[in-house]
Amino acid sequence: MDGTSRMFAPFADKECTKSVSISDAILAFMPFDKLTEIVKNNASVINNKELHGHTSLHKAALRGDPKITELLIQNGANIHATNDYGETAFHFSCKQGSVVNLYALLKSGADATFRDTMGRSGMHHAACGGSVVAMHYLATVLDIPYDDVDFGGVTPLHLASSQGFQDAIKYLLRKERSDARFKDSNGNIALHYACTTGLTETVWTLVEFGGCGTLTEANSNGQTPMNILSEGKTRSHAYIRSQMESLTDAKDPRKPPSGPLLSWFVMLLVPAVSLVNIVFTGYLFRGYSGLVVTILTVILFSYIIKQNHRLPHMSRWSNPVYAGAFGAGIFHTGVVYILLTNDPGACQTSRNSNSHLEEYTTVDHIAKGQCDIIDFCVTCEIIPPERVKHCKICQKCFYDHDHHCLFLLTCIARNNHRSFIFFLLLTSLLHALFSAQAGIYLILSHLGGDMAWMQFFSIIFFKEGWLNMLIAGNILSIFWELTVVSAQFLVISRGLTATYRPSGWNSKYKMTTRDQVNNICYFLKGKRTYTARDLYHTNVV
Numbered sequence: 001m002d003g004t005s006r007m008f009a010p011f012a013d014k015e016c017t018k019s020v021s022i023s024d025a026i027l028a029f030m031p032f033d034k035l036t037e038i039v040k041n042n043a044s045v046i047n048n049k050e051l052h053g054h055t056s057l058h059k060a061a062l063r064g065d066p067k068i069t070e071l072l073i074q075n076g077a078n079i080h081a082t083n084d085y086g087e088t089a090f091h092f093s094c095k096q097g098s099v100v101n102l103y104a105l106l107k108s109g110a111d112a113t114f115r116d117t118m119g120r121s122g123m124h125h126a127a128c129g130g131s132v133v134a135m136h137y138l139a140t141v142l143d144i145p146y147d148d149v150d151f152g153g154v155t156p157l158h159l160a161s162s163q164g165f166q167d168a169i170k171y172l173l174r175k176e177r178s179d180a181r182f183k184d185s186n187g188n189i190a191l192h193y194a195c196t197t198g199l200t201e202t203v204w205t206l207v208e209f210g211g212c213g214t215l216t217e218a219n220s221n222g223q224t225p226m227n228i229l230s231e232g233k234t235r236s237h238a239y240i241r242s243q244m245e246s247l248t249d250a251k252d253p254r255k256p257p258s259g260p261l262l263s264w265f266v267m268l269l270v271p272a273v274s275l276v277n278i279v280f281t282g283y284l285f286r287g288y289s290g291l292v293v294t295i296l297t298v299i300l301f302s303y304i305i306k307q308n309h310r311l312p313h314m315s316r317w318s319n320p321v322y323a324g325a326f327g328a329g330i331f332h333t334g335v336v337y338i339l340l341t342n343d344p345g346a347c348q349t350s351r352n353s354n355s356h357l358e359e360y361t362t363v364d365h366i367a368k369g370q371c372d373i374i375d376f377c378v379t380c381e382i383i384p385p386e387r388v389k390h391c392k393i394c395q396k397c398f399y400d401h402d403h404h405c406l407f408l409l410t411c412i413a414r415n416n417h418r419s420f421i422f423f424l425l426l427t428s429l430l431h432a433l434f435s436a437q438a439g440i441y442l443i444l445s446h447l448g449g450d451m452a453w454m455q456f457f458s459i460i461f462f463k464e465g466w467l468n469m470l471i472a473g474n475i476l477s478i479f480w481e482l483t484v485v486s487a488q489f490l491v492i493s494r495g496l497t498a499t500y501r502p503s504g505w506n507s508k509y510k511m512t513t514r515d516q517v518n519n520i521c522y523f524l525k526g527k528r529t530y531t532a533r534d535l536y537h538t539n540v541v
């Protein structure tokens with residue numbers, strides 16, 4: 001932090017610099033040149049002790065600005081000065097987490113191993129302030145141990161746990177830097193401290209590292225962390241106790257608690273299971289299924305977006321509901337795929353017979369010359385009705401056969417023709433959205449203000465190969481999909497399918513535009529369409 005950038009009005013006036021003490025000037029963020037002047041004017045009293053025995057160097061440590069610390073030392077400040085609790089400016093800097101100030105003090109000869117009247121080292125003070133960076137500096141650069149004990153056997157972990165500094169606690173427990181089961185002189189482990197304060201997340205972390213057995217670890221007075229929780233007056237004491245109760249009879253006391261596995265799986269599956277239930281509920285309200293499904297889906301959606309990033313449990317596990325929603329999307333796509341490929345409209349019966357005695361034509365009709373032998377389907381063993389075609393890949397005959405789709409691995413026929421068109425329109429929309437987003441990304445990330453387009457294209461050509469290929473693939477797909485869709489609408493408007501597209505029909509047998517538009521509307525509504533022959537009694541098909 002730059003101490004010269006902030007200035008408090010009462011000390012802005014140059015006239016009053018003589019009457020202001022060094023400590024007040026430091027804590028008032030006075031500009032550096034004015035501060036220098038005050039320090040020089042008051043150099044004779046620079047080591048004076050104020051309330052609790054603090055010196056101006058302690059105050060500078062609270063500010064954490066090495067420039068001020070150096071200024072004071074140059075003007076005679078005693079680097080080893082202690083306050084009423086035996087704490088030096090070095091201890092204060094540890095607590096503040098200001099490693100730049102620590103470095104400034106060390107350069108001027110500060111004693112990094114000095115202990116205060118309680119026997120606490122810089123590591124204790126860094127833990128008290130929850131500063132991971134200061135602890136890391138003390139341990140890795142100055143070799144001060146993580147599990148240092150004061151005169152009462154208290155470790156830095158005990159202190160961080162009583163304050164609930166999660167990052168510091170996890171840092172101390174990681175890589176076995178500290179032992180969660182270590183006892184102070186009164187037999188207290190870190191969990192005793194966390195339970196006294198009633199810190200939900202800290203208790204969970206300590207039990208995770210120390211094992212469930214730490215909950216019933218008695219101190220010298222016979223008090224366990226669970227006893228302390230029972231005596232606690234706040235709501236969080238009661239909450240932690242209720243959550244921890246079941247863990248106290250764990251068989252292996254060193255085993256960590258298992259966490260909210262059930263809630264985790266529930267949240268993961270909520271989106272997919274709810275969606276399936278919504279679909280089934282919709283079936284129960286036939287006639288109003290659209291309305292019911294819409295309302296329930298909106299309720300589900302608003303429930304999902306209200307979810308937090310973490311589960312409402314003291315372990316603070318991550319909430320998997322959004323991954324579940326993503327999975328439900330894929331699951332839903334799977335359901336759509338099944339619907340799209342489920343019975344496209346297979347035909348299992350022969351065409352109607354002209355005779356009133358038999359319902360369907362049989363091989364006997366062929367023998368008698370009433371049907372052509374080439375009409376017989378040798379796989380399905382039927383004489384297919386009009387507009388039924390056999391697919392050799394599916395090995396079935398289909399009504400209103402359109403084509404065999406190699407992307408969906410099924411035939412497109414009477415039952416799934418409309419879904420297929422919607423599917424094509426939707427995928428081309430998604431491909432367009434992707435291409436647009438990717439294009440915007442390329443422009444925002446690579447196009448400079450005064451860059452020529454050629455330069456831009458050469459940059460993205462060399463740098464963004466993967467994305468370029470994706471965009472190219474998507475754009476080609478859009479062209480292909482739209483070509484297929486327009487060809488489809490052309491035959492649909494004639495009441496036909498791709499299979500039953502007679503050559504020359506476009507020029508020879510004109511349908512009115514009105515009838516063609518009607519056919520498309522009928523098709524989109526899921527109704528039957530009409531050929532020119534149906535409408536005008538000509539022999540188109």
Ligand SMILES: [Zn+2]
Pocket residue numbers: 377378379380381389390391395396397
């Ligand atoms: Zn067949």
Ligand SMILES: [Zn+2]
Pocket residue numbers: 391392393394395403404405410411412
């Ligand atoms: Zn097929």
